[in-house]
Amino acid sequence: MLIATLFPLTVLASTVTYDLEASWMRASPDGFERSVIGINGEWPLPTLYATKGDTVTVTLKNSLGNVSTSLHWHGIFQNGTTNMDGSVGASQCSIPPGSSLTYNFTLNQSGTYWYHSHLKGQYPDGMRAPFIIADPDMPFKNDYDEELVISLSDWYHDFTMDLAKSFLSVGNPTGAEPVPDSALMNETQNLNVKVAPGKTYLIRLVNLGAFANQRFWIEGHQMKVVEVDGVWTEPKDASIIYLAVAQRCSVLVSTTNSTGANFPMVTSMDTDLFDAIPDGLQWNTTGWLVYDDSKPKPAPKVLDTFDDFDDFTLVPQDRLPRFPEPDHTITLDLYMDNLGDGANYAFFSGQTYVSPKVPTIYSVMTLGEDAANVSVYGDNTNAYILEKGQVIEVIINNQDPGKHPVHLHGHNFQVVAREAADTGDAPANLTDAGTPGLPMRRDTITLWPTSYARVRFIADNPGVWLFHCHIEWHTISGLIATFIEAPLEVQKSLKIPDDHLAVCKAEGVPTAGNAAGNTVNHFDLTGENKSPAPLPAGFTARGIVALVFSCIAAFLGCAVIAWYGYAPLKQ
Numbered sequence: 084m085l086i087a088t089l090f091p092l093t094v095l096a097s098t099v100t101y102d103l104e105a106s107w108m109r110a111s112p113d114g115f116e117r118s119v120i121g122i123n124g125e126w127p128l129p130t131l132y133a134t135k136g137d138t139v140t141v142t143l144k145n146s147l148g149n150v151s152t153s154l155h156w157h158g159i160f161q162n163g164t165t166n167m168d169g170s171v172g173a174s175q176c177s178i179p180p181g182s183s184l185t186y187n188f189t190l191n192q193s194g195t196y197w198y199h200s201h202l203k204g205q206y207p208d209g210m211r212a213p214f215i216i217a218d219p220d221m222p223f224k225n226d227y228d229e230e231l232v233i234s235l236s237d238w239y240h241d242f243t244m245d246l247a248k249s250f251l252s253v254g255n256p257t258g259a260e261p262v263p264d265s266a267l268m269n270e271t272q273n274l275n276v277k278v279a280p281g282k283t284y285l286i287r288l289v290n291l292g293a294f295a296n297q298r299f300w301i302e303g304h305q306m307k308v309v310e311v312d313g314v315w316t317e318p319k320d321a322s323i324i325y326l327a328v329a330q331r332c333s334v335l336v337s338t339t340n341s342t343g344a345n346f347p348m349v350t351s352m353d354t355d356l357f358d359a360i361p362d363g364l365q366w367n368t369t370g371w372l373v374y375d376d377s378k379p380k381p382a383p384k385v386l387d388t389f390d391d392f393d394d395f396t397l398v399p400q401d402r403l404p405r406f407p408e409p410d411h412t413i414t415l416d417l418y419m420d421n422l423g424d425g426a427n428y429a430f431f432s433g434q435t436y437v438s439p440k441v442p443t444i445y446s447v448m449t450l451g452e453d454a455a456n457v458s459v460y461g462d463n464t465n466a467y468i469l470e471k472g473q474v475i476e477v478i479i480n481n482q483d484p485g486k487h488p489v490h491l492h493g494h495n496f497q498v499v500a501r502e503a504a505d506t507g508d509a510p511a512n513l514t515d516a517g518t519p520g521l522p523m524r525r526d527t528i529t530l531w532p533t534s535y536a537r538v539r540f541i542a543d544n545p546g547v548w549l550f551h552c553h554i555e556w557h558t559i560s561g562l563i564a565t566f567i568e569a570p571l572e573v574q575k576s577l578k579i580p581d582d583h584l585a586v587c588k589a590e591g592v593p594t595a596g597n598a599a600g601n602t603v604n605h606f607d608l609t610g611e612n613k614s615p616a617p618l619p620a621g622f623t624a625r626g627i628v629a630l631v632f633s634c635i636a637a638f639l640g641c642a643v644i645a646w647y648g649y650a651p652l653k654q
Contacts, residue, residue, distance in 0.1 A: 098140060099133045103154075105210065106146040113265040113272055115240050119209030120147065120200070127270035128212035130232055135193040135218040144183040151177035151590065154186060155201035156214065157329060158313050158526050160493055164188040165444060165546025166579055168492055170201045172438030173547050173565060176587035176594075177202050184586050193218030194313030195287040195331040197234075203559050204243040207293035209270075211236070215287060222315050222400050227285040227335055231276060233370075235288065235326060235350045237263035237295040247559050253425030259358040260556040263295055266352050266368040274370030275380075276348070283337045285309070290326040293555040295352035296486065296529070298389055299324045301372060303346045306334035308392065312525035314495060315400040321392035325353075327488035327529040329553035342374040347383035356486060356554075395501055397523040405520050406497060406539045409476035413467055415564060417530070417552075418482040422615040428560045429552065435561030436551075437463035437612045439598035442587075443547045447570045448579060449595040453605040454570040461598025461611045464565045469542040471569035476539045477550070481530040487557065490527040493548035493568070494540045497522040502534035527553060545569035545576070561614065 108121040122128045133139050145152050155169035167188045168174040178184045196214040199206035213232050239246065239261065246261040268274045270291075278284065286306075290297055300306075300323045307318045310333035324332055352366040360366075371380045415431040422428050428435040439446070439461050447454045460466035469475055477496075481487055499522050517523060528536055551563040579594075587594045596602035599611035 097136065098138045101131060101139075101141045102144075103141060104144045104146050105152055107148070110209070112267050112270050113238055115264070117240055118242075120152075120205070121209065126209055128210065130213045130215060131198060132215050132217065133190055135190055135216055138187070138189045140185060140187050142183055142185045143178060145178045145180050148180050150205070151179045151202060152205060152210065153177050153201050154198055156186070156188070156196065156198050157490075158194075158196040158331070158495075159188065159190070159214075160192060160544055161188055161546065162191060162544055163576060165493065165548070165573065166577060166583060168546070168548075170492065170549050171203075172442050173549050174442065174444045175583055176442055176590050176592045178586050179589045182586050182589050184582055185580070187580075190216055192216060192313055193221060194310055194315070195289060195333055196313060197289050197291060197331070199291070204247050204555060207237075207239060207243045207555055211291045213287065213289045213291075216313075223285070223309050223335070226283065228282040230285045230287065232287045232289070233274075233276070234267075234269050235290045235292065235297040235299060236267045236270065237292040237352060238265045238267050239293070240264045243293065243555065247556070250556055251426045251428075251560055256421055256425055256427055257358070258419050258427030258560070260294055260356070260554070262357045262359070262361055262364065263293070263352065264364075266295065266297070266350055266366060268348075268350050268368055268370045272368050275373045276370060277373050278338050280338050280342055280374060281340045283335055286334050286336055288324060288326055288332045288334065290328050290330050292328045294328065295356060295366075296325065296327040296488065298351045298353065298391065299326060299349070301336065301346060301348040302383060303339070303344075304336050304372070306336055308394075308397065309333050309335055311394055311397060311523070312495060312527060314524045316397045316523070317400055319392075319397060322390050323392060325389075325391040325529075327486070327527060327553075329488055329490050329527045330525070330529075338372070338374070343378070345374055345378050345380050346372045347381060348372055349383045353486070394523060394525070395498060396517050398517040398521050399524055402518075402521050403497075403524070405499060405522050406474050406541060408474070409539060410473040411469065412476045412478065414478045414480070416480045416482055417487060417562065419560075421618050423618055424615040426615070428614065429557045429562035431465055431562065431564050434463060434465040435614045436465050436563035436565075437561065437614050439464050440600045440610075440612055441593050441596050441598060443565055443567065443598075444573075445579070445587075445594040446597055447547060447567065447573050448577065449602070450597065450605050452571070454574065456606075457567070459597040459605045460565065460567065461608055463612065463614050464598060465563060466565045466567055468570065469566055469568040471542055471545060471572055473542045474539060475542050476537060478535065478537050479530055480535045481533060484532045486532060487530040487552045487562070488527050488554065489530055489550070490553045491538075491540070491548065491550050491566075493544050493546055493566075495524045495526040496528075496538040496540040497524050498528055498536065499539050500535075500537040501528070502531060502536070542568050545572040547573075
């Protein structure tokens with residue numbers, strides 16, 4: 084029997100337990116009613132809470148009836164529990180309808196995180212919410228009176244996978260992403276946040292969106308950034324926060340000493356990401372800091388320009404020095420291109436990700452010493468083997484004219500270099516923009532158009548970790564790499580629970596062998612899941628468009644001729 088409450092069953096104990104049941108329900112966050120994925124009969128999903136040091140146990144039952152699901156704990160390192168990461172195809176099988184799966188992990192971090200389905204195209208249909216980890220010893224505990232959690236998100240009126248069919252098709256050879264129908268704040272519009280005068284609030288901001296990066300500001304109030312992606316930072320003033328998809332940020336906001344007015348707070352989708360802006364699209368949504376319910380709620384002022392806060396200038400509060408020169412460098416060239424089916428795909432260095440037949444963690448666990456050979460993981464998992472304790476540097480060259488929020492599972496990373504957003508051609512060097520030698524850290528970085536970034540982390544967390552763009556359309560189209568960290572160490576320490584194997588059996592997914600499911604010859608990948616073949620030489624997206632419309636025109640022409648041919652003759 085499911086427990087009705089969505090609050091932790093224990094408050095003072097070190098184990099926090101949640102029983103969650105996913106099912107369809109109806110909601111209309113922007114006035115348009117549609118089906119959404121709820122938890123325990125509620126939507127929006129509940130914000131989950133725990134404390135640093137807790138063991139968290141979450142049992143998810145899939146009562147959706149027609150689709151499988153999963154839960155990913157975004158930003159949680161999963162030290163020693165890589166199989167609890169929730170990434171379908173990498174660290175688990177999906178949970179089919181009628182089945183349940185338990186996630187069990189211990190928290191060694193604090194800050195602002197979120198949880199969401201990690202089955203392609205699902206979380207934008209509503210399966211997403213903040214996950215807050217408290218810390219009695221947090222550095223700013225004496226600097227504020229109360230906490231607030233505000234999520235920012237985009238919203239679609241159509242199901243994501245229905246949109247994905249037309250997005251990833253020959254009819255969309257340029258790869259234009261579906262534009263959201265609206266922006267939301269706490270999964271609604273016209274949000275009212277009640278505040279008291281003369282207080283300081285810690286506001287935790289989370290971008291839960293599928294596509295749109297967001298700008299957030301509060302009129303008449305200055306924000307002071309103190310956290311990004313679970314990393315506490317030295318305080319820095321900001322008037323506008325630019326929060327890419329999947330990023331989080333905590334700010335201190337002091338209220339005025341008067342209740343004489345209420346103040347707009349605005350989230351605005353970055354329309355630079357959209358190939359076209361549909362007529363009537365309202366890319367902003369407004370909420371209010373409400374000092375007095377009886378006072379007016381004014382419309383926000385129109386901004387001609389945005390003074391975005393630059394997170395590259397942040398200094399971690401723990402002042403962790405820059406990691407030494409890398410032991411291993413991975414260079415990923417990010418671009419979009421068409422394949423032989425005419426659709427537009429996303430690539431890291433020539434590979435577009437396709438989920439293997441055997442989830443990667445199960446290949447790690449069943450291939451013995453061969454698990455340390457990258458070739459067993461297949462041609463389309465874009466796999467890299469990392470040795471334990473290495474300093475890893477990843478260079479991401481964004482060859483695309485769009486922005487990309489790139490996220491690393493299992494770690495946060497130091498941003499040691501990033502090409503400047505304002506110039507597009509002036510690379511930042513290894514002298515950090517904040518305090519020299521103390522680079523900012525986070526787990527999701529915005530790549531600016533046709534630019535690059537260099538990030539470093541220590542391979543101190545054996546497991547299977549995805550590195551991917553968090554724009555859901557780009558995840559669907561293959562912008563994913565797999566970092567397989569110290570696989571032989573994983574074999575020694577990890578045990579796969581029976582219920583994890585049971586959901587694979589229920590789905591008919593093998594749990595042994597290489598990427599193709601071969602348990603005899605680990606280097607024979609016959610039958611593996613692969614991407615479509617490349618386009619014939621000389622074809623381009625523009626050529627595909629011309630070919631498609633030529634075929635349509637030819638078909639219509641033949642139809643017209645046939646119609647005239649069958650029309651009766653008149654005397």
